[in-house]
Amino acid sequence: MALDQPRKFKYVGTRPARPDGIDKVTGRAQYGNDITAPGMLWAKVLRSPHAHARILSIDTSAAEALPGVRAIVTGADFPPIEGDAGMRDVQLNCMATTHVWYEGHAVAAVAATSQAIANKAARLIKVEYEILPHVTDVDAAMAPGAPVVREGQTMENVPAGMSANVTYHSEFGHGDLAAGFARADKIIERNFRTAATHQGYIEPQACLASMTADGRGELWTCTQGHFYFRTACAAILGIEASALRVTASEIGGGFGGKTQVWAEPVALALSKKAGKPVKLTMTRDEVFRGTGPTVTTSITCKIGMTKDGRITAGEATLRYSGGAFHTGTCDMGAMAAFASYDLDAVRTYGWNVLTNRPKEISYRAPGAPQAIYAVESTIDELCQLLNLDPLDVRIKNAAKAGTKSSYGVVFEEMGLLAALKAAKAHPHWNSPVPEGASRGVACGFWFNFGGNTCVSLNIGTDGTVAVSEGNPDIGGSRASISLMAAEELGVPYEKVRTVIADTGTLGYNDNTDGSRVTFAVGLATIRAAQEAKKDMMRRAAAIWGIDAEAVEWVDGAAVPAGPNAGKFPPMTLAEIAAQSFQTGGPIAGHCDFQADGAGVSFGVHIADVAVDQETGKTKVLRYTVFQDAGKAVHPDYVEGQMQGGAVQGIGMALNEEYIYSDKGVILNPGFLDYRIPVASDMPMIETVILEIPNPGHPYGVRGVGETPIVPPLATLTNAISRGIGKRLYELPMSPPRVLKAIKGH
Amino acid sequence: MRYARPETPAEASRLLAAEPGLARVMAGGTDLLVQLKSGLVEPDLIVDIKHLPGAAMITREAGGFRIGAAVPNQALGEDRDLVAAWPGVVEAASLIGSTQVQGRATIAGNLCNASPAGDSVPALVAAGAVARVTGPNGERDVPVQQIPTGPGKTSLARGEFITSILLPARPARAADAYLRFIPRTEMDIAVCSAAVNLELDGKGVVARARVALGAVAATVLEVDVSAALVGTRLDDAALDKLAKAASAAAKPISDKRGTVEFRTHVVGVLARRAARIAYERAAR
Amino acid sequence: MTGTLVTSKVNGDEVQFIADPGETLLDVLRYKLNLMGAKEGCGTGDCGACTVTLNGRIVCSCLVLGVEAEGATIGTIEGMADGNRLHPLQQAFIDHAALQCGICTPGILVAAQKLLERNPDPTEEEIRYWLAGNLCRCTGYDKIVRAVQAAAAQMRA
Incomplete structure (x- = not known):
């Protein structure tokens, strides 16, 4: 589906008010924790205080005896899943059975008539543990003789003789590495480490579950994908998916962190046992201890460069740990690491390693920020060593349409070069670096996904349009979907209402992730609109008594196609809709498909920072984001993604990290010491949207949400390293770490 | 309760x-x-003192x-x-x-x-x-x-x-200043901190000085800095002595918020910077 | 545990409720008065999502006991608009896309309203420091600051 010529849009590209705006500024919007039900119980989860232990016994008798307690569940209440190791891991992560694998692992849960009673009852549950040796560091876990997190998890492609914690290995790339390095004038190999970070959404996981005696259930929850949540909950509880209806509440942030179930199966099990609706809300402490951090990584990166700045070869080994469970995130890192560059010789190796940490879950471009941090830092150091301009070097090596990427795909039209050139021409890059400050630049990449999508579009008899889609709106997608429906049908934006339908109403929709919604749901909406249009043209043709083929759709109305079709005034959508009962009944369009052609995404960031040389504290003075958005459907929310993603990346770069005690206990499970950026930390985030149409979408749309978290890690590393005259190789670049580098010990 | x-x-x-x-x-x-x-x-009794007179x-x-x-x-x-x-x-x-x-x-x-x-x-x-x-x-x-x-x-x-x-009441030409180190700009607990209170004579010479340091010992630490500051106009030599005295007095621990080395060094930096602010305020 | 009968004024209306001694004002507002606009993001005063006004100052309602509200005057996000007429800040947040997920928005609006009462023409820095206790993970704060500036300008005009 290629674009013949640049298309003129009437609605797409404008900035109307979002449909959920008033609800959200007046406190009316209903999030996960905002719904209650008659007779509702309140739940509390008991969690492991140990990083690794065998559960010897669980005694719930004292808790059961507490007045007001209605149900208690443990791992024994969940039928073990056979044959799907991935889903079995999800089940075991929701509730431990024989072992706890990380501090915060759920071991039991209580439902009671008040939150206070549930909390008290949870403390009365006595769990006897046999403490086992633990390991939380990825390099330590890979070393021979390390404490074994879980036996028997190793896959076939892992060479024999490695630590049992190594579960998975992958390799990507092409070309002759040895020959590539031989052509280089300068080769450096560097080791990098990154801490685990948390998505840090402000709304803790919260749900309301209601199972009835007939085995049917209702679940209201804040989720990035209620269809997956239905699948997972049904599997974990051992019920049929159709027995469960899941409704997505408004969602208070997710960033990938709400693509997995934690509370929901537990709440459903409690409800089933108690015969009452159950509300289960996590505390912030539980969110940090129990839900999805990112991987923690150790990366080795080797790059060769000629003295005029051509990269001759690149090689990276990525050691990722996603906690005590297998994850394929190292593949994402290994595929993304060198994606920005057109290389003759490139190889990346991914390793997954088990540690006694919570189960990793996606966080905005999962795996990519860490891998690209290593590559972009190494390139910058080479630029310094060879006295080359870091933007020129990136322009010289940039991947473009036709480039065979490091992960095998041949790229189509894409905007990396456009972003690099925009950066080079921008006032930020061309302004003098402020006194006492330093400047850094880096690129970033994300694949973007399409995936399973199902949309219904109904034309009301009054000429309004109702779009039912199945992806929770996490940052304004209802507005962008409505804009695309308006554009395709030629009706004002205000005539379209887009709602997030529950699992009983539509076919399966993949999670709101992979930067897929505006692309894939938008595409499905356009196709559904096209189907509705076709129907409306057919009806206009019937009214006019001409062939359906002789009608076309112009500006929101059916018109005869050319003078030979006959002379009829345009029949608007509203006019056709008003007559629908006389012309064959309701008018609707529908699309269910697997969207592909999502179109890759690239960005370039520039930062000016000032480092306090006496304390190691970094202040970001100026920050500019350049990104190819394809067609920006609602530019405000494209900018919002670029700004928000950049600031999350800045947080990863400067202060965010999971800090563990020597007992494997998280020391900073709260916003006080898990330091996400606050308003006063940040400058304005300037944005430059490039619009290089994605050939895989009729409007040229490509996903924009994930890429912006990728470049900040290296952008700030490069800026700070240049500012202090010492290279930094570990994140976060917290003041003690930077000061240590400055002082040289 | x-x-x-x-x-x-x-x-x-x-x-x-x-x-x-x-x-x-x-x-x-x-x-x-x-x-x-x-x-x-889990207190059995909470006594709210907000409504006491004054x-x-x-x-x-x-x-x-x-x-x-x-x-x-x-x-x-x-x-x-x-x-x-x-x-x-x-x-x-x-x-x-x-x-x-x-x-x-x-x-x-x-x-x-x-x-x-x-x-x-x-x-x-x-x-x-x-x-x-x-x-x-x-x-x-x-x-x-x-x-x-x-x-x-x-x-x-x-x-x-x-x-x-x-x-207490303030004489003329007296002022204080407080600085803390935190990783962000707001919302953190002090990693270390320094308060400096100075009284100057009519010629701008330090007549009295009190310095107290936070988060570098089990309680707030008052450091006797008279020898470093009194009788000076807070020149660089005096400030160096102050910073050294502050760092020398510090007995911090390493924890999730900072290391011994970091706190020991930075508390001296803060004492010096706070002293300069207090001096400028007092001399105004 | 015995409850205490508490009388206070919320968004201009007198209300009565029975508060358990350990119950927070946030829980009272949400579950006893059905004012769900204030959110619990942390429960420890670190995120600001539960911001309300209490006797003229902004506070984290998670750090106030319900029993403390006896005789107090409280303002929540539900009281910010005048019927269907949005406060200029509310309109500016919509117009400037200053929210993505919206969970932090009620707290930020209540805090920003108090800022503009005290300082009708705040600088960017003053806005950022006043709102430092209101975490937003979606926007990177840029559009929030711009929306507050725009509302302030409109309110001064």
Whole structure:
């Protein structure tokens, strides 16, 4: 589906008010924790205080005896899943059975008539543990003789003789590495480490579950994908998916962190046992201890460069740990690491390693920020060593349409070069670096996904349009979907209402992730609109008594196609809709498909920072984001993604990290010491949207949400390293770490 | 758990003394409610002292300022005379938590919470502030540095609580300053901190100096810096001596917020910077 | 545990409720008065999502006991608009896309309203520091600051 010529849009590209705006500024919007039900119980989860232990016994008798307690569940209440190791891991992560694998692992849960009673009852549950040796560091876990997190998890492609914690290995790339390095004038190999970070959404996981005696259930929850949540909950509880209806509440942030179930199966099990609706809300402490951090990584990166700045070869080994469970995130890192560059010789190796940490879950471009941090830092150091301009070097090596990427795909039209050139021409890059400050630049990449999508579009008899889609709106997608429906049908934006339908109403929709919604749901909406249009043209043709083929759709109305079709005034959508009962009944369009052609995404960031040389504290003075958005459907929310993603990346770069005690206990499970950026930390985030149409979408749309978290890690590393005259190789670049580098010990 | 809202200090003291279980005094509640939430404490009785006479007032006394135990920190910054006289104390108090926390938190609470990292405490110590303590045996005045005795521990006896804190009168050419180090710009607990209180003579020479350091020992640490500062115009040599003295006095620990090396070095940097600010203010 | 009868004024209306001694004002507002606009993001005063006004100052309602509200005047996000007429800040947040997920928005609006009452023409820095206790993970704060500036300008005009 290629674009013949640049298309003129009437609605797409404008900035109307979002449909959920008033609800959200007046406190009316209903999030996960905002719904209650008659007779509702309140739940509390008991969690492991140990990083690794065998559960010897669980005694719930004292808790059961507490007045007001209605149900208690443990791992024994969940039928073990056979044959799907991935889903079995999800089940075991929701509730431990024989072992706890990380501090915060759920071991039991209580439902009671008040939150206070549930909390008290949870403390009365006595769990006897046999403490086992633990390991939380990825390099330590890979070393021979390390404490074994879980036996028997190793896959076939892992060479024999490695630590049992190594579960998975992958390799990507092409070309002759040895020959590539031989052509280089300068080769450096560097080791990098990154801490685990948390998505840090402000709304803790919260749900309301209601199972009835007939085995049917209702679940209201804040989720990035209620269809997956239905699948997972049904599997974990051992019920049929159709027995469960899941409704997505408004969602208070997710960033990938709400693509997995934690509370929901537990709440459903409690409800089933108690015969009452159950509300289960996590505390912030539980969110940090129990839900999805990112991987923690150790990366080795080797790059060769000629003295005029051509990269001759690149090689990276990525050691990722996603906690005590297998994850394929190292593949994402290994595929993304060198994606920005057109290389003759490139190889990346991914390793997954088990540690006694919570189960990793996606966080905005999962795996990519860490891998690209290593590559972009190494390139910058080479630029310094060879006295080359870091933007020129990136322009010289940039991947473009036709480039065979490091992960095998041949790229189509894409905007990396456009972003690099925009950066080079921008006032930020061309302004003098402020006194006492330093400047850094880096690129970033994300694949973007399409995936399973199902949309219904109904034309009301009054000429309004109702779009039912199945992806929770996490940052304004209802507005962008409505804009695309308006554009395709030629009706004002205000005539379209887009709602997030529950699992009983539509076919399966993949999670709101992979930067897929505006692309894939938008595409499905356009196709559904096209189907509705076709129907409306057919009806206009019937009214006019001409062939359906002789009608076309112009500006929101059916018109005869050319003078030979006959002379009829345009029949608007509203006019056709008003007559629908006389012309064959309701008018609707529908699309269910697997969207592909999502179109890759690239960005370039520039930062000016000032480092306090006496304390190691970094202040970001100026920050500019350049990104190819394809067609920006609602530019405000494209900018919002670029700004928000950049600031999350800045947080990863400067202060965010999971800090563990020597007992494997998280020391900073709260916003006080898990330091996400606050308003006063940040400058304005300037944005430059490039619009290089994605050939895989009729409007040229490509996903924009994930890429912006990728470049900040290296952008700030490069800026700070240049500012202090010492290279930094570990994140976060917290003041003690930077000061240590400055002082040289 | 019970909640009491006494209307006289005597009644408050009686309630606290008579409680057989665990009793907690509440002013702004910004520390207490966090402890309740985490399950760290489960008091049997909470005594809210916000409604005692004068508890929410700043009154002038002998040229100084008596700050009621329930005056929220935001109100300190709204009192122009207090800001002019004790800018360091006010800026220290104003750094605690967010704007929302500022609407509730108090310096008396900060003192009694007895965290070595409490922001207002070094400034109060350097200022020579005196706490008025009410208890079963009546009132007594106690220099603030004698209140905290270790992390989370105070010298207050059963039934005792602070009703107000007195900041003394200021001579001319005197000023204070407080600086803390945090990784972000706001919302963190001090990694280390320094308060400096200076009095100059008519020629701009330091006549008296008090320095107190936070988060580098089990309690706020007052450092005798007379030898470094008194008699100088705070030239670089004097500031170097001050920084060295501060770093030498520091006995910090390594924890999630900072290392021994980092705190030891940075507390000297902060002392030097705070001294310069205090000097400029005093010389104005 | 015995409850206490508490009378206070919320968004201009007198209300009564029975508060358990350990119950927070946030829980009272949400579950006893059905004012769900204030959110619990942390429960420890670190995120500001539960911001309300209490006797003229902004506070984290998670750090206030319900029993403390006796005789108090409280303002929540539900009281910010005048019927269907949005406060200029609310309209500016919609117009400037200053929210993505919206969970932090009620707290930020209540805090920003108090800022503009005290300082009708705040600088960017003053806005950022006043709102430092209101975490937003979606926007990177840029559009929030711009919306507050725009509302302030409109309110001054």
